[in-house]
Amino acid sequence: ILKGQRYIYSTRLSGDSEQHQGQYYTVPPSHFHTVFPHGLPPRYQQQVKTFNEGCVMVRQPALELISHLKRADYSKPTLRYLLYGVKGSGKTMSLCHTVHYCSTQGWLVLHIPDAHLWVKNCKELLPSSYHASRFDQPIQASNWLRNFRTTNENFLSKIKLRQRYVWTKRESTEEGQPLGELVDMGVSRVKSSSDVVGAVLKELRLQAGGTEGGFRLAVAVDGVNGLWGRTTLKKEDKSPVAPEELTLVHNLRKMINNDWCGGAVIATLSQTGSLYAPSSAYLPQELLGEEGFDSMDPFIPVPVSLYSEKEFESCYLYYLDRHWLQHPHSQTEEGKKELIFLSNRNPSVLERLCAFL
C-alpha cells in the first residue's frame, strides 16, 4: 500500500465490482434522504454528518449477496439470505450496502430498520379491529409507513391495488387506486395504520412477480430474530404478549415466508437489541430459536467476519485521510499496532476507539 495514493476511495466506484474489495465507495448525498431515512446505524449517521460525505467499505459479505441477487432466478420462490456474525462485525452496514445496490437497480425496497423496535417499548397497544385477539401498534406502523413513502416515491403511483379494503363504515379504498393513496391513508389515520401495513405487504407480495407490472421486491429486515422469541409488552391484565399476537409481526412473518416470487428477503441477526438472549450468542440457531429457525429454513447464511488485514489498512487510511485520527501517536506504526491489539479488528470497536484518539 503506497502512502499518499488516493486509491482508497473515489466517487467513480460503483458499489458492486469484485476488484474494489476493501475500498470505499461514496453514496451520493441525495440518496441518503431517499434510500436511508431510517436504516443506518446511529454512529454511522454521526460520521456522515461529521465528514460531510457517506463512504461505505466494499466488503466480502455484501459482494456475495449482490452476486447472488444478480444471478438469481426471479420466477422461482424467493431466496432468503441471512447475515450473521459477532457483535459489531458490520452486518447492518452490509445490509445497507445491499439495500443501496437494490435501489440503484430500481427495485422496490421494503426496509425494516429494526424488528426489535416492534416488540418492545410500545407506549400504545390497541386491540386490533380486524382480528379480535391481535394487537395494533399505531405509532410504529405510521412511522414506518412515512419512511416507506420517502423511500419508494416513484413506485407509489405505478402500483394499483387489486382488492377493495374497507377500513370503517364510511372509509374504504377501492380496487385500482394507486398504492400511494393507501399509504397516505395509513399515515393520516393512525388508528388503522397497522392494518394498512398488512394490506401494503399483501399487495406487494401479490404483484412482485407479475409480468405486466414487473418490479422486484427486496425485503430487508434488520434484527429478524425479534420476530420469533418473546416480547416485553404486556396486556392490560399483565400477561405477556406473544409476538404472533401483534399485527405488524404477523404480517411481516407472512412476508418472510417463501411462498411468493419476484424478489429476495435479506435479513440480519442482531443480539444488540434482542430480548432475553445472552450477549455471547451470534449464531442463527441460538438467536432465532427453534421456531424462528424452522420458519427461516431453508435460507442462505452469509457470515460477516471482522476486518481482514487489508480491510483494516483501508479503514485506517480512510480515517487518516478524513483527519479523524488526530492523536500524534496514532499516526505512527506503534499506535497502529496498539489499535489492532485493542480492537481485535472489530469494526465497531475500532470506530469507537478512533473516535476519541
Add this chain to the structure above:
Amino acid sequence: MAASLTGLLKPWTPRVLLVRWSRYNPYYLEPEPRKEVYHIPETELTPEQKEERELKSVRPIKAATNSVTSSVFNDPVLSKFVNMMMKDGDKIIAKGIITQTLENMKRKQVEKYHKAPEGKKAETECNPYAIFHQALENCKPVIGLASIQKGGKFYQVPIPLTDDRRRFLAMKWMITECRDNKHRRTLMYEKLSQELLAAFSKEGNVVKRKHELHKMAESNRAYAHYRWW
C-alpha cells in the same frame, strides 16, 4: 521522618503484604511504565541509567496503579483530570465522560474543518488533546492569593503558586464551572466540550475567573510584603 529512617532501612517485607496501597516504605522504587526505556540497548545507557538498572535488580518496586499504562496514548495530565472528575471512586463513568468530551470536541472541529474555505483549513485545530492542553494552559493562574493573619485581621496576600497548584486550580475551576453554571439538562460531556473550546480561544467563564483572580492580586499588591516565604 523519611530522612531519618533511610539510614536504618534494611530490605524487609512486612508480615502483612501491602498491595495497591499508596503508603510504601521509602525503600521501594517507582515503577517505570514506558516501553522505550526498556528498548535502549546496553551500550547506549548513560552511567546514571546503568546505576538505576543495578539498583532495580536489588530493591523492591511499588505496585503500579491501574491508571498507569505502557500504552502510547497514556496522558498523565488527562489521568489527573479523570481522577478529579471521579465521584465515589467510579472511574469508568469519569473516563467515559472524558472520552465522549474528546470525541465531541473532535467532531465539532472536524466539521468546521471540512466546511472551512481552503485558506482557513490549516488554522482550525482538530486534535482534541492539543485543545485540552492549550485550554488548560489558558486557564492556569500565574499568581494566587493566600489568607494571612496580621494584627488580628486577615489580608488576601498575592503569592506565587507551584506548577502543581496551578494545574489543580485550572482543573478544579473547569469542573466546578461545568457542574454548577450550566443548563440543567445538558450532559456533562457537552458542557465540558463547550467550555474547553471556549477556553482554547480564551473566552468563557473559567478564563474570566482567572483574570479576576489576577486583578484581585494586582489590587492587593500593597500587602505583598506580608508574605514571609
